[in-house]
Amino acid sequence: MTDGDPYGRAIRDHYLGEREEPLIDRDGEEIREHAIEEWYFGEHNKDAWRDSWLEGPLLDMGAGVGRDTLYYQEQFEAVAIEVSEYLVETMRDRGVKDARQVDMFSLRNHFNRDQFQSAQAIGTQVGLAGSIAGVRQFLNDLAFVTTADATALLDNYAPEKEATKDIFAYRDDPMPGLAYRVYHEEYAGAVGETLLFQIFSVDRLREATVGTDWEVVDAKYGDVQWRAILRKA
Structure with a gap:
């Protein structure tokens, strides 16, 4: 394992009871302490609406420490x-049966065509596509590894x-x-790479589905975020 991943190392150290420093998110002079216990080690939040759209085989993208996968x-x-x-x-230590080191933006390199019935990416990770064009490419790759009647759950800010x-x-x-x-992350003297998240509305997500096999069929809003269900068109 490499110290080029302060984010992952801090969460791993927290799990092992060895973390003595905070994981810091930094945007210039503005900093925020990453709430590791709250954001990663809580219980799965059961949601009948969300769960009704998901079935196996499921691909849990950006799964963290496996809270939902478990x-x-x-x-x-x-x-x-x-x-x-x-x-x-x-994740493996916590009992996740099938945890793999895979970049969610390189799905075709790791999975077969039609391998999954549903997929989810919870935590706004889809924004790391960097642009609407990047989101469209991600959706095309996700379409390749999912079945003809698959569903997908995504979220973003x-x-x-206004909030x-x-x-x-x-x-x-x-x-x-x-x-x-x-922003970027810092932990125990190590500095992570700068992260660029594209924030986009559900309407922009609909635009991103043009030319792909997906359509947005449902969405729910919170105070500052949305969750959307996509289904193969």
Whole structure:
């Protein structure tokens, strides 16, 4: 494992009871302490609306330490992927049956055509596609590894909501329905790479599905975020 992954190492150390420093998110002079216990080690939040759209085999993308996968694998086959080797090791220690080190933006390189019945990416990771064109490419790759009648659950911040402007590392965009987040993470003297998250509205997500096999069939809003269900058209 490498110290080039302060994010994953901090969460791994927390799990092992060896973390003595906070994981810091930094945007210039603005910093935020990453709430590791709260964000990663809580119980799966049961949601009848969400769960009704998911069935196995399920691909859990950006699965963290497996909070959701641990729940779903008791219902059906579930594969958890993370780009961090530290997080994959932690998922395996916590009992995730099938945890793999895979970048969610390189799905075709790791999975077969039609391998999954449903997929989810909870935690706004889809924003790491960096642009609407990047989201469209991701959706095409996701279509390749899912069945003809598959469903997918995605979430992101809602740039059209005024309260969203107060989230950490927010950057406005003059184009309606778009914004950004830009920050990096620091832990125990190590500095992670700069992360660029594209924030986009559900309407922009609908635009991103044009030319893909997906359509947005349902969406729910929170205070600053949305969750959307996509289904093969």
